[in-house]
Amino acid sequence: MAQSNGSIVPAPAPLDINDSGTVINNIKLFKSKFDLYLRANELDAKSDSLKVAVLLSVIGDDTYELLETLNATSSAATVETIFKTLQEYYEPKYNVIIEQFNFFQRKQEEFEIFDKFLRDIKTIAKRCNFGDLENTMVKVRIVLGVKNRALQERLLRAPDLTLNQTVEHCKSAELAKQQQEVLNKSDEVDVHNMTNTGNTKTKSVKNNSKWQDFSKKDRSSSSSVDVDYDCKKCGRRHGYKKCFAFGKSCIKCGKLNHFAVGCRDVTQLHKEVNNIGKNENIKVVSDNEPGYKLFDIMSVEIGNINAQSKKNGWSEIVKVNDNCKIKFKLDTGSDIDIIPLSIFKQLNCKSKLNKTYLKIKAYGGFSIKDVGSVELVCEANKEKICTRFIIVDDSKTRCVPILGLKTCIKLRLINRSKVESIESNVCLNSLIKDYKEVFDGGLGCFPGEYKIKIKENSEPRLNPPRRVPESIKEELKNTLSEMCELDVIVKVERPMSWSSNLVIVEKQDKSLRVCLDPVELNKVIIRDQFLIPTLEELRLNLNNKNWFTLFDLKNGFWQIKLDEQSSNLCTFSTPFGFYRFTRLPFGLSCAPEEFQKRSIECFGDINNVYIYFDDLLIATEDEKTHDEVVIQDLERAKKFNIKFNCAKVKYKQHEIKYVGMTFSNEGMKPDEDRVKALLGLKPPKCKLELQRLLGAFIT
Incomplete structure (x- = not known):
């Protein structure tokens, strides 16, 4: 450590400007230490030229060379101008438009505490050049960005609130919610019997609150219930307050906290099969027959679909076993063909089901239980093929008949279009x-x-x-x-x-x-x-x-x-x-x-x-x-x-x-390629190998 002659307190260590990530903090820390050094050695009352000379002698070689290139060491320089030059040189240049975009896009994340959300938007606001409107814009961002919708509604009803009042309302609401959760934990409930269909039967309840059915109030019951049950909202089996559909939107009705498998909006169900044909000898299985239910989450509709194609739902009527027509969903993302058990029974097929060893998963990761497979003859577009169908149990899970990619191509139900374009080469x-x-x-x-x-x-x-x-x-x-x-x-x-x-x-x-x-x-x-x-x-x-x-x-x-x-x-x-x-x-x-x-x-x-x-x-x-x-x-x-x-x-x-x-x-x-190369490296077995690894990947 450098030390001048006659100094009571040694000079601070040279300023480190080699780490771009910490150089701003290093400059501020060095300035504070240098001010203490001047006062401790009674140099703060000396002339500016003397203080500048002392500063340049202890600031370090790298920083001194930088100041020379910036013309900051002239005779007119002062300690303040030197530090100001360094801060301006290393201060990151912000793009105001990008910062304002980030500010207006910032919303409180799920499980994010309000204090962190507030600190973040205040930090971004300082880089947005809002001027006198900064507090107003922060308040607006709080009102529009809080995740608590009830709190947001209350804040919108009081537009004259100041920033401090808005912050207090948000903190109070967050604290009240935390206290409510603590109180709810004291309500202890014993569940002695639960059926697979999601309906709950209780034999005893320790508290005096009214017990409500899990299928309706599965999120409002006591947190002490840790028994897994079949949830009607997401179609999966899970414990209390672990519903996979919570906070998610239904792809059928657009409402929150349930998937399409648990959607009760009957207006979205297909009513009937249109234009089946007039052949009275052909039995028609339509959507409104008993046992036929939709399971839209099993398929993904991709591409640009116009109104007419969306109305038809990417479906096609296919003749099966020469005596029945079934409306199939065309799913190019599926590797197999599926028929629900309820519809298969209506085919009066004499073929026996063969045992399968498949693990079928729908879009979203949901498991589907199958009861076997069978070979059936399908006919469409004057094409007749024999294909294997997987028969799935739809007694608890809603599903539709599905034709996979290979069968769709064989029956010419889909066409692969090639876009003619100018080759880049x-x-x-x-x-x-x-x-x-x-x-x-x-x-x-x-x-x-x-x-x-x-x-x-x-x-x-x-x-x-x-x-x-x-x-x-x-x-x-x-x-x-x-x-x-x-x-x-x-x-x-x-x-x-x-x-x-x-x-x-x-x-x-x-x-x-x-x-x-x-x-x-x-x-x-x-x-x-x-x-x-x-x-x-x-x-x-x-x-x-x-x-x-x-x-x-x-x-x-x-x-x-x-x-x-x-x-x-x-x-x-x-x-x-x-x-x-x-x-x-x-x-x-x-x-x-x-x-x-x-x-x-x-x-x-x-x-x-x-x-x-x-x-x-x-x-x-x-x-x-x-x-x-x-x-x-x-x-x-x-x-x-x-x-x-x-x-x-x-x-x-x-x-x-x-x-x-x-x-x-x-x-x-x-x-x-770089990720594969990194994963292919052998783990370091000694200090030298670890240093070699860090030197290769950390800059």
């Missing part, structure tokens, strides 16, 4: 032909030369060449020759000042990548501070995008030319002599920021273009805009002589792998 080949200057495989060059800045009075270091394995020595020699032909490196007799070692990386195609290993040089390089986009920023920008095209800048850093002095700094030693880079090499600490900066300068003003080092992504909501941006991007690359890698182009895709994630119009998810 055809369009890509046309683009490559039109912009052959961009995809010719040569070496591009950003405008201007780059000068590497190093600290004054830096002592040059000369490193001797490293030994290279014999197995790759010849390949290395060929690679160096190719780089000389591309004018990426030039051979020199001896280094002018600096000389670094060489790092050889084998690519996936077994070719070699030659990188600089400038360990000592990186220590004296003055890096240009340039903001690199974070994954969260990319996620927000790529939200709701439908079309993606990815261009890879060929040879990346090599497209930036070095000036003569910088080229001499990038001299390296090999078993074949000394070479120096004429283009920006891999390995320099300043290379990523400079490459990102130049890419932004060339392409950053084009809307819907997102740049992350050598990956240039075009993402739009509609195809027309996407095509326009692609052409604009290629024209810009042609203008500045920037080259793209033809082999790595991903053109007009609806899902794209980018920065280790997969993006689509549904949002962002991890790259499956």
Whole structure:
């Protein structure tokens, strides 16, 4: 820890600015400690120039270099202006529109306490620039976002409440609900008998409250009832207050707290089978016959269904066993064909049921009990086939006859439509032909030369060449020759000042990548501070995008030319002599920021273009805009002589792998290949293996 001469209290530790996640808190903490340091050593009354000198001497080398680049160490600087400069530099820049969107979308989650909800919306509101309306907007968001509908109704009846009064009402309501639950736990109920149909018979009740049927009040009874029962609302068996339908909407009537299997809205039931035919010798099984019930949750209707198709309900009348017509639900998501037992009995089929060993689950995970299988002849659209039907027990569970995908195709009940569209690879080949200057495989060059800045009075270091394995020595020699032909490196007799070692990386195609290993040089390089986009920023920008095209800048850093002095700094030693880079090499600490900066300068003003080092992504909501941006991007690359890698182009895709994630119009998810690679790793067995694992995946 640094300590000045004659100091009573030692100076605080240097400011740590290397962790972007905690740097703001580090600045605030360091400022507080520095103020205490000044007061403890009676320096707070001294001149501003003296306090600035003390601050710059204890703030740390990294921070001092940053302040130098920000011109914050001039003679007019004060302690306050220096800390203000640091806070403004590291303070995250918020998008007001996005923050306001998040604010108006924020609702209290299920089981979320009100205090957390309040803190969250207040935090977001401070970033929304509401000004004098901030308290009013917070109050409005509370009223519209609380999950307690009864409380929301009371708040809407009192629009003149202040923010504090609204908060008090919400806290009181939450506290009252918690107290009510505590009181309800004291009501002890013994259940001695319960039938499978959901009706409850009781023999004794310990409290004096009136016992109510579980099928009607399964959520209002005592919490001490832990007996599983068959619930009429979700169709499954569970314990008290564990209904799977609680808080969910019925897909038939739209009402809450029950599934379609427990829906009592009879107006939604199909009334009869239309246009059956006039053949009196054919028996018709219709929806209104005894035992025929709907179980809509077993099927999923997908696609864009017009009014007429929805009216028909994706159903078709099929002749079964030449003497009966049954209305089947066409379910392309089903692997089997199903007939309820009640309808099968009406077929008067003489075939015996065969035992099955299937576990049938409906949409939503509900298990369906089967009683066997049988082979039946089906006829539709002049097609006649024999298929196996699973007969399911519908005495307790409502269900409809279902034809699965394979049978639907065999009976030509559904058609697979192929949409004729322009193949993306055809369009890509046309683009490559039109912009052959961009995809010719040569070496591009950003405008201007780059000068590497190093600290004054830096002592040059000369490193001797490293030994290279014999197995790759010849390949290395060929690679160096190719780089000389591309004018990426030039051979020199001896280094002018600096000389670094060489790092050889084998690519996936077994070719070699030659990188600089400038360990000592990186220590004296003055890096240009340039903001690199974070994954969260990319996620927000790529939200709701439908079309993606990815261009890879060929040879990346090599497209930036070095000036003569910088080229001499990038001299390296090999078993074949000394070479120096004429283009920006891999390995320099300043290379990523400079490459990102130049890419932004060339392409950053084009809307819907997102740049992350050598990956240039075009993402739009509609195809027309996407095509326009692609052409604009290629024209810009042609203008500045920037080259793209033809082999790595991903053109007009609806899902794209980018920065280790997969993006689509549904949002962002991890790259499956990387997840598989992570899952395939062996668990670390020692400290060294754990450190190696953390170093590979945590940045």
